[in-house]
Amino acid sequence: MSNSEKGPVREAPVSLTECGAALAIEQVPDRWTWLILREMFYGVSRFADIQTDIGIPKSVLSGRLAQIVENGLAKKEAYRDGSARTRYAYVLTQKGRELAPVILALMQWGDKHIKDGESALSLTDKRTGNPVKIGIVPKGGALPLRWLNYTPVDQPSDVKDG
Amino acid sequence: MSNSEKGPVREAPVSLTECGAALAIEQVPDRWTWLILREMFYGVSRFADIQTDIGIPKSVLSGRLAQIVENGLAKKEAYRDGSARTRYAYVLTQKGRELAPVILALMQWGDKHIKDGESALSLTDKRTGNPVKIGIVPKGGALPLRWLNYTPVDQPSDVKDG
DNA sequence: TTTTCTGAGTTTGACATTTGAACTCTGCTC
DNA sequence: GAGCAGAGTTCAAATGTCAAACTCAGAAAA
Numbered sequence: 383m384s385n386s387e388k389g390p391v392r393e394a395p396v397s398l399t400e401c402g403a404a405l406a407i408e409q410v411p412d413r414w415t416w417l418i419l420r421e422m423f424y425g426v427s428r429f430a431d432i433q434t435d436i437g438i439p440k441s442v443l444s445g446r447l448a449q450i451v452e453n454g455l456a457k458k459e460a461y462r463d464g465s466a467r468t469r470y471a472y473v474l475t476q477k478g479r480e481l482a483p484v485i486l487a488l489m490q491w492g493d494k495h496i497k498d499g500e501s502a503l504s505l506t507d508k509r510t511g512n513p514v515k516i517g518i519v520p521k522g523g524a525l526p527l528r529w530l531n532y533t534p535v536d537q538p539s540d541v542k543d544g
Numbered sequence: 545m546s547n548s549e550k551g552p553v554r555e556a557p558v559s560l561t562e563c564g565a566a567l568a569i570e571q572v573p574d575r576w577t578w579l580i581l582r583e584m585f586y587g588v589s590r591f592a593d594i595q596t597d598i599g600i601p602k603s604v605l606s607g608r609l610a611q612i613v614e615n616g617l618a619k620k621e622a623y624r625d626g627s628a629r630t631r632y633a634y635v636l637t638q639k640g641r642e643l644a645p646v647i648l649a650l651m652q653w654g655d656k657h658i659k660d661g662e663s664a665l666s667l668t669d670k671r672t673g674n675p676v677k678i679g680i681v682p683k684g685g686a687l688p689l690r691w692l693n694y695t696p697v698d699q700p701s702d703v704k705d706g
Numbered sequence: 707t708t709t710t711c712t713g714a715g716t717t718t719g720a721c722a723t724t725t726g727a728a729c730t731c732t733g734c735t736c
Numbered sequence: 737g738a739g740c741a742g743a744g745t746t747c748a749a750a751t752g753t754c755a756a757a758c759t760c761a762g763a764a765a766a
Contacts, residue, residue: 390587390589390590390593390623390633391586391587391588391589391593392588392590392593393588393593393596393597394582394583394586394588394597395586395665395696396586396664396665396696398579398598398599400659400664400698401582401651401654401664401665402650402651402652402653402654402655402656402658402659402663402664402665403578403582403647403648403650403651403654404579404582404654405654405658405659406650406651406653406654406657406658407575407578407579407582407650407654408575409654409658411574411575412573412574412575413569413570413573413574416565416569417560417566417569420556420563420565420566420569421556424553424556424557424558425552425553426553426554426555426556427552427553428552428554428742428743429742429743429744430741430742430743431552431553431554431555433743434555435555435556436560437560439724439725439726439727440726440743440744440745441724441725441726441744441745441746442723442724442725443743443744444743444744444745461552463742466733466734466735466741466742467732467733467734467741467742468733469741469742469743470742470743471552477657480653480656480657481653483649483652483653483678483679483680484646484649484650484653485565486565486680487645487646487649487678488564488565488568488569488646489563489564489565489568490564490645491564491568491642491643491645491646492563492564492565492566492567492568492569492571493564494564494642495568495639495642496564496567496568496571497562497564497567501564502558502562502563502564503557503558503563503564505680507682512682512683513682513683514680514681514682514683515680515681515683515686516645516649516678516679516680516681516686517645517678517679517681517685517686517687518645518648518667518676518677518678518686518687518688518689518691518692519676519677519678519679519681519685519686519687520669520674520675520676520687521674521675521676521677523679523681523685524677524678524679524680524681525679525680525681525682526680527680529680530680534557534558536562590713590714591713591714591715592712592713592714595714601753601754601755602714602715602716602755603715603716603717603753603754603755604752604753604754605714605715606714606715606716625713628712628713628762628763628764629712629713629761629762629763630762631712631713631714632713632714707766708765708766709764709765709766710763710764710765710766711762711763711764711765712761712762712763713760713761714759714760714761715758715759715760715761716757716758716759716760717756717757717758717759718755718756718757718758719754719755719756720753720754720755721752721753721754722751722752722753722754723750723751723752723753724749724750724751724752725748725749725750725751726747726748726749727746727747727748728745728746728747729744729745729746729747730743730744730745730746731742731743731744731745732741732742732743732744733740733741733742734739734740734741735738735739735740736737736738736739736740
């Protein structure tokens with residue numbers, strides 16, 4: 383990033399109430415909320431599945447899901463597993479889905495700086511199969527989210543795409 | 545995003561310990577840490593400046609800064625304001641600076657979904673002056689961070705760039 | 707020399723949140 | 737009508753947060 387270098391900066395040029403980043407942080411304020419959203423990106427949508435996958439206490443999960451729904455990041459949808467009674471799944475809304483670049487940027491950063499360059503998920507352009515990443519692009523130059531394809535790299539898993 | 549749609553996903557394809565995003569979240573786990581990093585991106589580096597800018601209790605700031613330094617996101621640098629005694633500033637390392645795409649993606653999302661499209665910061669390509677954004681790009685197609693220029697949009701502020 | 711000032715903390719004690727375990731509620735299926 | 741399972745709620749203990757008061761270092765003023 384860049385600004386003029388005349389003396390130390392004594393305050394942010396954009397206040398907390400006007401800064402999109404600060405406002406976004408209010409809606410995704412903590413570790414658990416991030417991890418829950420990560421699960422939802424992967425398509426994990428049920429209370430118990432999320433709970434065991436990330437090891438969150440049920441009481442906390444319950445509260446976080448309520449916030450997530452209230453903020454419009456996900457919605458509670460009825461589903462029926464076989465002939466069992468109606469249950470609920472939490473699925474991302476458009477607003478929630480559009481957090482994907484944030485999560486992916488986070489992943490890219492973690493892969494580079496914590497995993498020393500090893501990535502557990504490969505991202506490609508669904509049409510061409512070419513690898514993609516998150517980065518700075520001229521306005522209008524980004525690929526739409528719906529062209530993004532992801533495949534786990536290493537461990538034999540059940541999610542795959544074609 | 546995309547995966548095959550045969551039944552609900554019951555667990556994430558990438559475990560917490562292998563997922564770059566999950567590992568990244570461990571290093572930036574909460575609201576305060578995000579807000580502190582936001583300050584540092586803007587160049588605010590002094591304890592007292594960060595403290596009053598985001599309204600964090602000193603005791604919490606002290607702890608968070610220690611974590612941030614320990615995780616290698618920033619380093620504590622001596623500085624001397626005029627002839628006064630040596631003091632310390634917290635400045636981002638390369639690792640910390642490379643969180644920029646995450647913060648900017650967050651900002652972009654907040655501007656779109658919380659501020660209804662109004663942005664307080666305009667991002668441009670430093671060489672051409674053309675507007676840029678964060679998005680999905682073919683590998684190798686992203687602009688390097690050092691070409692990024694940001695200018696506060698509206699409020700008469702002291703940070704400017706040319 | 708002693709005092710004052712200021713940035714950068716630490717300490718304190720009241721308050722809030724998180725945790726894990728146990729409990730509840732609901733409506734199928736046996 | 738008993739058992740079961742998913743999705744919670746409730747509880748007490750541990751942990752974290754907050755605001756205010758206190759400490760510490762060293763330069764400068766008195």
